[in-house]
Each structure stands twice: as structure tokens, then as C-alpha cells.
Amino acid sequence: MELILQQAPIVIRSLNIGFLQTLKLFVITLIGALPLGLIISFGSMSSWAPLAFIGRNMERKNGRATAASRFFTGFCPISLIVKIIVWVFRGTPLMLQLLIIYYFPGLVWGNPIWGSGESGRFLASAVAFIINYACYFSEIYRGGIQGVPRGQQEAGQVLGMTKGQIFFKVTLLQMVKRIVPPMGNECITLVKDTSLARIIALQEIIWAGQAFLKGSQGISGAIWPLFFTGVYYLIFTGVVTLLLGWLERKLSYFRA
């Protein structure tokens, strides 16, 4: 116990530095992934079918829908591409994505675009996290948007609102409220997922805690700093949970 007290100032300082990286990655990921997720969700809902006229012509000629005509009418390239991207990023481990995004340019193109220092590692991690989380967010957004009853849009039309007004003032407004609980889930997961970035040697808090096992700044063979990082995560997720609860209360409009 005495030993721990002696080590505490050095360890805490080092963990704080690591935690700052964790926090930075968390904030940057949210800032990037929240809007990107919305864009991706629009992409996956896109019903732009450039070949639909071919299918319609075929139907008119044959008098009925065939497999080929259904293919042409239902072929939505943007939606298809976006869905494949989402599948790839949700379907592979984030740890693998980090490794590929960081090492691929140098290995294959011979040009390490990210740079080798801490900032390059952070940039690569941020890109991997933003894309990965945007894919998850996009599905939550899609669920939220499609979960708003169709009648709401029709009511907007009856009231003579433009399409833009209907989307922003009716659909989006109700969507935001609906997605807070699932988004909260993702945010909490993100807090802990930041620790995956240590695989490309981003010196976040787990890395900082582990350093004392092997020996760092005159302390070696100390296990407690690694376990102690759990306290940081708990406090962090606690604060995030409170914020989400507050947000949910703020958004409880429309409810009598």
C-alpha cells in the first residue's frame, strides 16, 4: 500500500496523459461520425434507380413484371454501394481496420501517409473510428427515420408544407428523439472501444497503464495502474450516461 502511494503521483500523471488521448479520440470520433452517419443513412435509403425506365418499358411491352424488369426497376446503385460499404465496416473487426488503415499505405504503396509519430497514429485511429462508427450510426438513423409513421408526412403535405419542411420539421425532429437510447449505447461502447487503438501503438490510457508492468519512469512490475484505468473508464461512462439522460429529458417534447 505504501508503495502504491509512493508511485501514485507518477502513475496518475501518466494515466492522465493517456486518458487525454482517449478523450480526444472519443470526441473527434463523435464529431466526425455523427454527421457522416446521417449522410451514409441517406445513401442507404436512396431510391435512385437510373435503369428503372428500362424495367418499366419491359413491363409495358410484356404486360407483366418479369425477373429482368424487376431487376432494372429495383436497381439502386447508390444504395447498393453504400450498403456494401456498411457491410464491410460493420462486418470486420475494428482492430483489423485500424491495422489495415495504418499500415496499408506504407506496406503496399511504399508511402507511409500517416507518419510514424504519435500524431500520425492518432490521425489513422480517428479515421478508422469515424468510418466504423458512422456505419453503425447510419443504421440507427435509418431506423429512426423510417420509424416515423408515414401519416406524419402526409399530415405535413395536407398542411401545405414543402418537402424540406416536412423532412426537417417533422421527420428529423421526431427521429432525433427516438434514436437517443440506441445512440447512447453506441457512445458507451465507443468509450471502451478507444482502447483498441493501442494495437497501432496509440498511447491511450490502457497503454499508459500497461507501461508500468514492464517498467517506465522508474516504476516496474506494477499491476495496479492497469487495473486503475478501470476507474477512469467508469467515471467517463458515468458522465456520458448522465449527459445522455439529460439529453433525453430535454428531447421529451411532444409528450404531454
Next chain:
Amino acid sequence: MKKLTKILALVLALALCVALCACSSGGSGTPASTGSSLDEYKDKDGNLPTEAPEGTEAPEGTETPEVVETAEATDSQYVKDKGVLIVGITDFAPMDYKDENGEWIGFDADMAKAFAAHLGVNVEFVEIDWDNKVLELDGKTIDCVWNGMTLREEVLNSMECSKPYCNNAQVVIVPVDVADQYQTADSIKDLAFAVEAGSAGEDMAVDYELNYTPVKSQADAIMEVASKTSDAAIIDSLMAAAMVGEGTGYENLTYTVGLNSEEYGVGFRKGSDLADMLDQFFAASYSDGTMIECAETYGVQAALIAQ
């Protein structure tokens, strides 16, 4: 509504394109990317002749016959053009570790600084995940691995290595209270071991036909013994001296029998000419005494190998 989503979808497609372009252009603009790749020089010739960083190398490369040469430049040339030798390390006393001011010191760190000065470039230390050292080298995010690296077969196969410069051994870590029972190589046969995956310790466990569990790092291996999930661990003697015994977090662990002797070397990219240059540098600094002096500073002179 349908039309709106259509427009939004187009915006999305554009935004994605712009985002991707921004990524790549932003990336190739970073100073670390002064690559030896032919394409890059072509780019500079074609579009940004005045913006070539530091001026000197890129214009030389513009003369057509030399472009090919630049692309196939030696590794030492690549490092010199870049102006910095990036050394991949882990925090590992007494080889590479931080002093109170956060400066990297240690026997390896000091020798790396001296070697970089000899090459006429700056030195930059980058902490890496030890499992990814070959990836980091080949991906050019580091230029060498200089961190008390045991010259094992896998290392020799995947890197261009210097001659050995330091001796090391793999030792067995056991709890102090049972240490006297395990002083010989025969006595340890029945123990359950923890070893770092892909380490020299794992090689020993295989050679001695021990019953072992591979774990992520040497530190994890020690933690296994401390928490009694394994009976014993095999780690480097230099690390064992720093990590267990009096004054560490593992006061009730100690190290007993040494299983082998092995040697430390420095690893470069496969085919790099820097390994030879380092051998010459080691020989020179060994004969003028600076290497021994440096070793004495960090208490590793006994392990030093004559160059």
C-alpha cells in the same frame, strides 16, 4: 420526399468523394511521406515543381534517367533524404526508457543517437507494439528496431540485422518461497509456464518440451506467475533484473535457472544497407571506447560483445 432523398443521395455521393480526396491529398502532404516512390516525384514534377520539400532532392530526380535511380535508392539514402532516423522501441530499461524530463535514454537509445549523428540525420524514437515490429518496418513508419531485440530465426528472416552487440539469457521466474526447488533445468519440467508469444522465451519452452501458455507480453507472463495462474514464466534476464525482486511490484518473485544464452541485435528493413553501416559504426565506437563507456553508464558492460 422521394425527390428530396434523391438529391440528398447525390450530395452524399459528392461528399464522400470530396472526403476521400481530402483524405488522400492531406495525407500525401505530410512531411513524413517524402517517399522513394516514382509516382510521387512525377506528381511533383507535373504539378507542384516549386513546392517540393527542402528543394534539393526532388529537382535532381526530375532528370529522366535519375528518376528510376531515385526510386530504387538505397535505404540509407532514403533515411538521409528524409533527414531523420526513426527508431522503433518499447519502454524497456536499461535499453530504451524515459528519464525524468521525458527524454529517451538507455544503452540502445544513446547508441541510436550516436549512430544517427554519424549518418548526419536527426533521431526520432517511436514507441511501437512489439508484435507489429515487422509491419512497422516494412510500412516505413519506422526505420529500425533497436530495443534489446534477441536475434532469433524469425527476426533474422524478416529483417536485415546488425551483428550481435549484447549478450542475454532466458531465465525462469518463480515465486521466492519455492525458488530453491527449481534451480536446475530438470526440476522445472512439471511446471505450468507462461511465455510471451513469439518470444525467445517461447522457443525455450518448446526446446525444453515444457507445458506452456503463450501470453501477450513478458509483463503479462510475470503477471500470470504473480496471480498464480501459471507456476512459472520465461523472460529475458535483463528484463527479469528490472522487473522482479526487491523494490519492484513483484517482491515475492525471483529468477532462477538460465536456459540459454542469446544475443541482441538491431533490425533494419530487409535488404537495407544500414545494417552494414551500423556494423562498421559499432566496430569504430568499440575500438575508440565510446561504446564501452556508454554501456558502463547503464550497467550492461558485462553483457557487451566485442566488435
